[in-house]
Amino acid sequence: MVFCQLGGGCELPLISIPPDLTFIVLAAVTIIGSIMALQAKELIYGAVALAVSFIGIAGFFVFLDAPYLAMLQIAIYVGAIVVLILFTIMLVRREATDELTDRPERGEGAVGVWLAGLIAVAISGVAALAGPNLPAEPQPASLPISDLGPTLALQYPIPLIILALLMSAALLGAMALAKLEK
Amino acid sequence: MALNPWIVIVIWAVIIIIMMSAMLALPMFWSRRKPDPLRDMPFESGQVPQGEGRRRLVMQYYPYLLMFVVFDVVAMFLFAWGISFTKMPLDASLPVILFLVLAAPPLGYALHLALNRENW
Amino acid sequence: MVGFPPTPAEILALIIAIVTSHQFITIVVFPGFIHLLLVVAFLTWYERKVLARIQLRIGPLYAGPGGILQPLADGVKLIFKEIMIPYKADRPLFLGVPLMLALLAALPFAVIPFGQNWVIANLDVGIVFVFAAASLFPSMILLFAWASNSKYPFLGGLRSLFQQVGYEIPMWISTLSVVMLAGSLNLVDIVNAQSRIWFIIPAFLSFIVFFIAAMAELERLPFDLPTAEPELVAGWVTESSGAIFMLIFMGLYMKLYLMSALVTVLFLGGWWGPAFLPQPVWFIIKTLIVATFIIIPRGVYPRIRVDMLIKLGWTRLLIIALANVFLTILLLSSGVLSAWGWL
Numbered sequence: 001m002v003f004c005q006l007g008g009g010c011e012l013p014l015i016s017i018p019p020d021l022t023f024i025v026l027a028a029v030t031i032i033g034s035i036m037a038l039q040a041k042e043l044i045y046g047a048v049a050l051a052v053s054f055i056g057i058a059g060f061f062v063f064l065d066a067p068y069l070a071m072l073q074i075a076i077y078v079g080a081i082v083v084l085i086l087f088t089i090m091l092v093r094r095e096a097t098d099e100l101t102d103r104p105e106r107g108e109g110a111v112g113v114w115l116a117g118l119i120a121v122a123i124s125g126v127a128a129l130a131g132p133n134l135p136a137e138p139q140p141a142s143l144p145i146s147d148l149g150p151t152l153a154l155q156y157p158i159p160l161i162i163l164a165l166l167m168s169a170a171l172l173g174a175m176a177l178a179k180l181e182k
Numbered sequence: 183m184a185l186n187p188w189i190v191i192v193i194w195a196v197i198i199i200i201m202m203s204a205m206l207a208l209p210m211f212w213s214r215r216k217p218d219p220l221r222d223m224p225f226e227s228g229q230v231p232q233g234e235g236r237r238r239l240v241m242q243y244y245p246y247l248l249m250f251v252v253f254d255v256v257a258m259f260l261f262a263w264g265i266s267f268t269k270m271p272l273d274a275s276l277p278v279i280l281f282l283v284l285a286a287p288p289l290g291y292a293l294h295l296a297l298n299r300e301n302w
Numbered sequence: 303m304v305g306f307p308p309t310p311a312e313i314l315a316l317i318i319a320i321v322t323s324h325q326f327i328t329i330v331v332f333p334g335f336i337h338l339l340l341v342v343a344f345l346t347w348y349e350r351k352v353l354a355r356i357q358l359r360i361g362p363l364y365a366g367p368g369g370i371l372q373p374l375a376d377g378v379k380l381i382f383k384e385i386m387i388p389y390k391a392d393r394p395l396f397l398g399v400p401l402m403l404a405l406l407a408a409l410p411f412a413v414i415p416f417g418q419n420w421v422i423a424n425l426d427v428g429i430v431f432v433f434a435a436a437s438l439f440p441s442m443i444l445l446f447a448w449a450s451n452s453k454y455p456f457l458g459g460l461r462s463l464f465q466q467v468g469y470e471i472p473m474w475i476s477t478l479s480v481v482m483l484a485g486s487l488n489l490v491d492i493v494n495a496q497s498r499i500w501f502i503i504p505a506f507l508s509f510i511v512f513f514i515a516a517m518a519e520l521e522r523l524p525f526d527l528p529t530a531e532p533e534l535v536a537g538w539v540t541e542s543s544g545a546i547f548m549l550i551f552m553g554l555y556m557k558l559y560l561m562s563a564l565v566t567v568l569f570l571g572g573w574w575g576p577a578f579l580p581q582p583v584w585f586i587i588k589t590l591i592v593a594t595f596i597i598i599p600r601g602v603y604p605r606i607r608v609d610m611l612i613k614l615g616w617t618r619l620l621i622i623a624l625a626n627v628f629l630t631i632l633l634l635s636s637g638v639l640s641a642w643g644w645l
Contacts, residue, residue, distance in 0.1 A: 044395070044448065051441070062188055068487075071430040072258045079437030080251040083463065086444055087247060145426055145487060149266040150274055152259075157277035160259075164281045167252050168288030174248045175295050187423035190329065194412045194422055195405060197335055202404045202549060206397065208381050209545045243464050246612065250467045254437075257474040261430060264482040264627075268634055293616060 022063055030056030043089045051082045068145050245296040249289070256285060324419070332582070333416040338408060341586075342555045343373035348590075349597045356601035376548075383544035388451055391541065395449035400542065400549035403442050407556035410435045414563050415490045417573050417581035428489035429477060432564065433470075436519070439557075440466040443538055446550075450541040458538035461608070465525060468612055469518040472619035476508035476515070479623070479630045480568045483639075493572030500571035504633055507626035509569045511619050513595075516561040518615065520554070522600055525611065562592040 033053030040046035054077045061070035143151065152160065263278045320326055328334055347362060347370060354361030362369030387396055410432040415421035425431055440463045447459020481487060483504060484495040495501075502509045518525040542550055566572060566588040575584035606614070633639055 042392075044392070044445070048395075048445070067188075067425065067427045068262065068430065071427050071434040074434040075430070075437045076251070076254050076258065078441070079434065080247075080254045080467075083441045083444065083467065084247050084251065086441060086448075087244065087463070090444070090448055145262075146266050146269065146485075149263040149278075150270050152262060153270075153274050153277045157280075160277050160281045161284060163259075164285040167255065168285050171248060171252045171292050172288055175245055175292050178245055178248075179295070187425050190325065190423040191409070191412045191425075194329055194334070195409055197329065198405050198408045199401070201335065202401050205381070205549065206401060206545050209383070209385055212382055243612065246464060246468055246616065249616075250471065253471045257471060257478070258430075260475075260478055260627075261481060261487070264478050265485060265487060267482050267631070268485050297613065297617065 026056050026059045026063060029053070029059070044086065047082060047085050047089060050085070051078045054078050054082065066143075068148060245292070249292055249296065252289065256289075328420060328422045333411065333414070333420055334422055338411060338556065338559075341559055342552055343377070345555050345559060345593065346373045346376070346551075348593070349600075352594060352597050353601045356598065380544055380548040380551075385544040385546055386541075388541050391451040392449035395445055396541075397546070399442055399446040399449065400546045400553070403439070403446070403553040404549045404556065406435050406438050406442065407553040407560060410560055411556075411563075413489055414560070414567060415493060415572065416585045418490070420582055421490060424488065424490055427487050429481065429487050429492070429568075432560075433474060433477070437470060439519075446542075447538040450538070452541055455538045455541055462521060462538055465521070465611060465615075466519055468615035469515040469619070472511050472615060472623050473515040473519065475620065475623035475627060476505075476511040477568060479505045479508040479626045482627070482630050482634060489567055493567055493574070496571040497574055499639075500569065500574075502569040504639065505569065505626055505630065507622050507629070509565075511623045511626070512568065513565060515615070515619060516565065517596055517599070518611075520558055520561055520596065522558075522596060525606060558593060558596065559589070562589045562596060565589075565592045 030053045033049045033051075033056055036049035037046045037053060040049055055074065058070040058073040058078075061067070061073060259281070260278075263275070267275065330336060350372070351361040351369070362372035365371040365375045387393060412422040413425050413428045413431050415424070443462045443466070444459050447455045447462070450456070480492065480501050483501055484492040486492060486495075492501075539547065539550055563585075566585060570588050570592070572588075573581035573585045575581075575587075579587075
């Protein structure tokens with residue numbers, strides 16, 4: 001019996017590696033990262049876990065055939081916003097952060113797991129019932145990178161302009177806030 | 183066999199992580215580990231360290247971090263436009279030019295504000 | 303195809319097929335892992351020799367002929383040293399961040415082409431991948447400085463953060479000119495577009511901006527603030543010792559090689575050269591010349607002041623890079639370059 005083919009995937013009855021394996025790994029990284037970002041005792045660890053979950057999302061963008069967006073995600077989110085978060089955490093007094101350790105309520109984790117299990121059962125039940133009538137997996141629209149610019153400029157000029165105004169407003173607002181506290 | 187380049191990058195990253203971890207793990211076997219309170223004190227040119235190591239410092243340069251975020255996004259959009267500059271007719275660049283024209287004065291003004299703050 | 307369970311002869315054939323495949327050679331040997339380690343070790347020796355000649359000294363002399371084995375001696379010494387973790391330092395970050403630093407410095411090498419077929423992974427988003435990996439550096443340095451739980455590293459880390467963050471934008475905008483000239487983000491395409499003319503000529507201002515910004519990103523003199531010796535002992539690397547220091551050191555020199563290789567790919571025509579030498583050799587020669595020019599100012603210039611640093615990065619370099627973008631727009635839309643057959 002031939003399970004694995006060289007250059008192809010391994011075909012086991014339920015899942016076929018590698019696309020599903022990639023999805024599972026990416027999803028695990030993202031979800032565990034975000035859970036740890038919420039639950040970490042040290043704020044810095046939380047920020048690092050947040051960066052990890054952002055990288056997981058960037059991995060999803062690569063998986064969905066949008067590598068430019070993935071690089072944009074890493075450069076902007078992990079490269080700039082996480083830096084801002086880290087910088088802010090480091091400049092806050094220790095006393096303000098030490099009181100944030102609130103103990104989880106009794107059974108909080110159990111309720112969460114139970115709800116997640118309910119949702120999983122519901123989705124797989126619907127999928128199993130629909131059976132062969134499930135629509136085919138939608139193929140992500142493949143946009144070559146050289147088409148990204150023209151598409152953006154020609155089909156979405158108004159969002160571009162609004163984006164320019166929004167970013168300028170956000171930046172000037174942040175500077176005004178910074179000036180106010182002096 | 184032609185591998186997907188992203189898989190190759192993952193393989194490359196894994197190789198590097200393994201080798202670097204080996205370099206980090208070797209001292210665990212080969213070097214001494216005796217935590218000594220005198221040696222482990224943070225280095226302050228010989229004197230006894232005072233105060234917390236991560237003090238809160240008034241950092242006046244943080245507007246530059248804010249500006250970095252905005253300029254980062256602008257640069258990424260410009261990259262998307264710049265690739266296809268030679269392949270598009272000129273009027274397709276007009277929204278991007280308008281984008282730049284609308285965003286440049288406020289960004290320039292923000293830069294001017296940051297540079298001329300009376301704190302430094 | 304391999305049956306299940308595979309016989310030893312099939313496994314052997316499989317392993318031989320993998321090891322001799324071009325892909326494997328690029329990953330492991332050239333321009334992959336072994337080449338990277340050797341060049342990084344060579345660069346440490348090379349820098350010390352160059353600086354020594356500038357300062358009328360000789361440099362490493364005793365370890366091997368002409369001191370060439372000095373990096374090996376340094377490596378062995380650092381591995382045997384004890385790793386001292388400062389009091390109340392953050393142990394996971396202290397140990398993990400240098401690993402990430404070395405990884406981030408080595409990761410972009412996967413997309414840099416050393417020859418027409420000598421690239422580990424030919425990504426379509428090549429240059430943006432390099433910049434995305436480079437943008438993670440400031441946060442790593444900040445984390446390490448914070449994890450050291452000591453004042454000198456923390457100050458150095460903050461300075462390094464603002465320095466690196468401030469010079470990334472000029473670097474990106476100057477690359478924008480090159481990307482517009484080449485019409486692609488793929489590094490192989492960018493080098494191929496320079497087969498007639500190197501981009502340093504139409505994008506000369508961008509070259510200057512990129513070079514200066516690269517020196518600031520590498521924290522090399524005259525942008526030496528984060529590790530300024532008279533002020534901060536050793537800046538953000540103060541508390542690192544032994545293998546931690548070796549990882550950070552290797553990360554810094556890999557970044558030097560990376561920036562030099564980027565300058566070569568973007569502006570100096572990559573591997574194009576007269577055909578009497580193979581393509582990768584030309585690439586390495588050009589990269590070493592660029593690295594020399596990055597190393598030399600360390601022995602020549604004084605350190606730049608903080609506010610002059612910020613002004614330089616945010617105003618003058620940015621304006622020069624933008625000016626070059628407009629120049630490129632003019633060049634491309636007027637068709638000068640294609641009329642003369644250069645593009």
